[in-house]
Amino acid sequence: MPGQDRRPVYKFGAWEIDLARREMRLNGVPTDVGSRAFEIVETLVQSAGELIDKYELMNRVWPGAAVEENTLQAQISAIRRALGPDRGLLKTIAGRGYRLLGDWIIQQEDFAAAGMPTAEPARSYVTNLTAPPSALIGRNTAEAQLLELLSTYRMVTMTGPGGIGKTVLAQAVARNLLATFGGDGLLVELVSLSDPALVPFAVATVLGLRLGGDEISFESIAREIGARKLLLVLDNCEHLIEGAARLAETLVRSCPNTTILATSREVLRIDGEYVYRVPPLDVPVRGGDGDHDILGRSAVQLLIARTKALNADFSPRGESLQLVAAISRQLDGIPLAIEFAAARVATLGLQQVAARLHDRFNLLTRGFRTALPRHQTLLAALDWSYELLSETEARVLRHLAVFNGDFSLDAAAAVMGNLDAVSVADSLAGLVVKSLVAADFQAGDDHYRLLDTTRAYALEKLRGAGEHREAARRHAEYFREALIQAEAEGNSLPQTDWQRRYGRHLGNVRAGLEWAFSADGDSQIGAALTAAAVPLWVHLSLFGECRERAELALAKLDDGAIDPTRLRMQLSAALGWSLMYGQGRARDAGPTLAITLELADRLDDKHYRLRALWGLCIDQFNNGEFIKALEFAQRFTKAAEGSADPTDLMLADRLLAVSLHFLGDQNGARRHIDRVDASLDLLAEKPKIFPLDLRISTHYFRARILWMQGLADQALRLVEHNIEEGRANGHALTFCSVLGQGACPITFLAGDFDAAERYGEVLFEHTERHAISLWRLWAGCFKGMVMAKRGNIDAGLVLLRSEIDRAGDARFLPRFLLPLGELAACLGEANQIEKGLAAADETLERCKARQEQWYVPELLRIKGELMLKDPQHQPASSVERCFIEALKLAKQQGALFWELRNALSLARLWVGQDRKTDARQILEPLYGAFTEGFQIADVREAKTLLDGLDAD
The missing domain is CATH 1.25.40 (Serine Threonine Protein Phosphatase 5, Tetratricopeptide repeat)
Structure with missing residues (x-):
């Protein structure tokens, strides 16, 4: 056919992509890309710069085949390697796909005129890389990263501690790369050598070079390799580091088509070297998202896979899976240690292995019989590294074992005693290079750490040395x-x-x-x-x-x-x-x-005197002694007057505000809390004696007081702001108070049960995560309250009652008054009127005994509503007296919100008695006293009731 004599060629700058001949050429010289890689190039160049989805690309290049993403990434790496300095033409769109950049012009050329064949002959390449004995688990990301590096750098060194899996990963990467490399791929194992002088002989043997003994040198090997296309894997270089470094440096300098992938616990430190630190496998975080999260971690996947290979019935779930997660964490995600653990789990069981990991060097033995001696026990793997250290490095490593977690260079120097700081720094740097210490360098915050297994090993050495x-x-x-x-x-x-x-x-x-x-x-x-x-x-x-x-x-x-x-x-x-x-x-x-x-008085320590007075004031709140709490707040105020710290007076005002709030004086509380609020912008430092954030805690108590005074919009805006600042603050107990003292009760009283439920769930989860038991109990009570308000009376009542019972003496804390009042109301809704009245009376007695007045108007209202549900035993006059008493008390307290609630209850009672004029007279002025908050439930209900009275 005529079309077969023509071939399309795409040109951009010095590049040509010849689709018929299947060549990618730079300045007319073909580059080495394999057939699959070229198919990707062909697809991308024909798309005229459009994004090609990665899955679509895999379907086009491997139609009908199940191909993993890392296979595509290997081919992409090969294309970038061929593009060399112009590798940026192949653009990755993260998570989506690829695009070929550039204005590619299409030309047509005649085959016959060019006198060229239509396909290149097959080539055969030499390799001694064998097929893997088992699947490589959890290394897809590392493989892709290494393939990407090898497309750019000719010398890549993989480092990491013993047992991290450098050898297995290097061979997997090399096998994957060979599919598109276009040259030979050879593995040189150095582990059995004891003398650096033997390195050139080992390389020459693997390469099959016929050199006389006297002629074998790094330079002669380089001459023999010449321009040969070669991928050389140098495995286990750390004990022959000088020889390995000289070899790699010579080959990189003299052999332009040789790429070297080395594995070593210590970097080679040669020109052109790119260091890749092999990460451990992914381990489950403490308190993760359940079984799915645990099973998604590669360390767990390896432990389960290797155990199942020895015990086919092994299938952990629930508590057993939690033990798998704990073992994986304790072994730092080190594959070799996990392999050993799997062998023990298969014979001893999870419980035994988890309980005995403190003795891991005796427990984790008996690896594969065919493994290298240094990989047949965990102890042997670490001994190999330790014996390569200098005396000073070994001493520093031993002493670093006292650190449990991160440490700085200054901290390392401090534990070394008489070893000078320069020597410590040099030794620490050497231990990082040798992969025995992990370093994390961040701006102004450099720190180091030992893996748990390395620390356990070094600690034994430290004790053995008597240090x-x-x-x-x-x-x-x-x-x-x-x-x-x-x-x-x-x-x-x-x-x-x-x-x-x-x-x-x-x-x-x-x-x-x-x-x-x-x-x-x-x-x-x-x-x-x-x-x-x-x-x-x-x-x-x-x-x-x-x-x-x-x-x-x-x-x-x-x-x-x-x-x-x-x-x-x-x-x-x-x-x-x-x-x-x-x-x-x-x-x-x-x-x-x-x-x-x-x-504090004996030492005349003003700071601790204030701390003690603060604590004793809060203690009186918790014990229900509100008058005594006020007395301690006043003593604190007097002591703070002579303090050099201006925040102490702010704390005094806050204590007075809280005391007066709970005693039921909302106007007095407002004066003091406003004084604190007005000074917050001047707050340069946090108070030294207060465990919570003063700014945040002022805002949630101010929101409570504003709400009581009927300033609902201001209170709700402050709640929203308080939630945001509480989240940003990061202090667990402070955020509990933000939710439990402010957001939850205020949205509940506003009748916004969607917001109340949302905030309650946040509090519940927060207290579970941080194990803050008292707020956790309150959150459970609140959950029951919201359930009941949303119509699920039975379930809400059961939960509310059980959580109050679990709280024990903690139910006498001021925050539990709201759940106790709602318990009485819920009992009424469940037609348990007598129990509800008993609960209301019991709580009122508590308030009277403790002078805890802030909630009494609402308790009296709840009692009146319960009495209304039992008309045969409770005369209307008693109900009316209950509401009127509550109204008077709320007015005395300056609690406009409680006034409105009680006026609503009284107005409904009078409407039922056909006293509509009285109902309007009691409700209308209180509704008119509100200047905001017209969207909250009680204000809306008042408006609806008044509108109905007007219509009549």
Whole structure:
């Protein structure tokens, strides 16, 4: 046919894509691309620069075949390698597909005139890379990244700790690359060599070079390779690093078509080298998203696959899957360690392996019989690396084992004692290069860490060398000093910045305390470290841990400590606060805080005097002693008047506002909270004695007070703003209060049950995630309240009642008044009138005994509504007196919202008695007193009722 004598050629600049001859040429010289790669080029150039979806591309090039995405990526890498400096012409659209850039012009050329064949002859290439014995799990991303690198760089070194899977991954990448490489691919295994001088002989043998013994050198090998197209894999270079580096440097310099992929625990450090650090497999995060999240992690997939190969019945679910996740985490996602663990799981079971991982070097043995000796036990794998270290590097590695988590260069130098900082820095750099220490370099925040398995190994070496006690002592003292500095910065740094900078110290603080209170430790250092760590626990809302640590430190503290009275005061303050905020054990918190106050007075420490007074005021709230709480707030105010810190007076106003709010004086509370609010813009530092954010906590209490006064729109706007600032703040306990003190109750009272349900779910999940038990119980109560309001009375009542029962003494906290009142109302809705009235009366008695007046108008209203449901036993006059009493009390309190609610109940009663004029007279002025909030449920209902009365 005539068309067969013509061939289309696409031209752009110096490039030509010849579709008939299947060539891609630069300046007329063909480049090496395989047939599949050329089909991709053909598809892209014919699309005239349009985006081709990656799945469409795979269907066109491999029609009808099941092809993984990494296969496509390998071909894309080959095209980019062929394009060389112009590799940017092939554009990747992340997650979507590819586009060929450039204005390609179509030309036609005659085959016969050119005198050229229509297809290139098949070529055969040499390789000693064998097929993999099993599927490579969890390495698709790493394979794609390495293929991309090999399309750009001729020398790539894969590094990582022993057992990370460098060899297996390198061979998989090399096999994949050979499909489009257009040359030979050879593996040179160096692990069995003991002398760097033997490297050239090993390479020459694999390459099949016929050189005499005296003639074998790096240079002679390079001459023999010449322009040969060659992919050379140098495996296990670390123990022959000098020889491997010389070989690679010589070949890169002298052999233009040779590409080298090396594996080594230490980088070669030659010109042109690109270092790729092989990551561990993906492990499940703590508190992940259930079974699906765990099963999606590659470390888990490997552990399950290898165990199933030995025990076909292995199929973990539920708790068993959680154990799989825990094992994967403890083994840092290291494939070799996971392979060993799988062999043990298949014979001992998950429970035994999980329980014995602390002894992992004895447990994780018996690898594959055919494996290299250094890969037949986990201990042997680490011994191989350790024995290659210099004496100083080995000493530094041992001492780094005292760190549990991240550490800085300064921290590393501190635990080394008399080793100078320069030597420590050099050794640390060497350990990073040798893949025994992981480095994370960020702007102004460089830090390091050991994998758990490496740390366990180094810790055994440290103890064996008799160096552990001194290193642990220096470690604990370093973090005590660091946390003292952190407390000073905690008053000026934003919460999220402080947590990011110092939150990573938590693991090291725990390690320091575990040592200090051990038989080999120093309990006085432990007491000092505990006192210094209090701000860390407070910032992280870890009040339960703070309580346990403070109790232990106080029990161990003796008069031999430096400044024991001050330490006892600090620890008592920490214990009191943690009991109060974390556990709600008010009876225990009060006496502890009283001791703090007595010690602060003895030392004339104004700062801790204020801390103690603050805590004792909150303690009185929790115990229901609101008059005593007000007295402590007034004592705090007097003590703050002489303080050099202006925020102390703001805290005094906040304490007074909260006290008056709960006592039922909303106008007085408003004056004090507004005074705090007006000063917030002047707040340069956070208060030193307040565990929550003063700005945020002012806003949610101000929203409550505004709501009580009938300023609904202002309150709801403040709630929305408060939610955003609470999220951004990052402090778990503060966000609980934002939701539980402000957003949840206010939207519930507004009748916006969609918002109430949403905020309640956020609070419930937040308290579950952070294990904040008291707010978790309240969130459960709130969930039941919303369910009941939305019509599911039975289920809501069951949940509300059970959560109140679970709360125990905590139900006497002020925040539980709302659930207790709603419990009485729900009992009425469930036709359990007598129980509802009993619940209302019991709660009213509580309020009377405690002078907890803020909620009493609503309780009286709920009681009146319950009485209305039982007309045979409750005369209308008693119901009327109940509503009128509530109205008078709400007016005295300055609580316009409660006034309106009670006026609505009374107006409905009178309408039923045909006293419509009285109903209008009681409701109309209160409705008219509202200047905003016309969309909330009660105000809308008042308007509807008044409109109906007007129509009559």
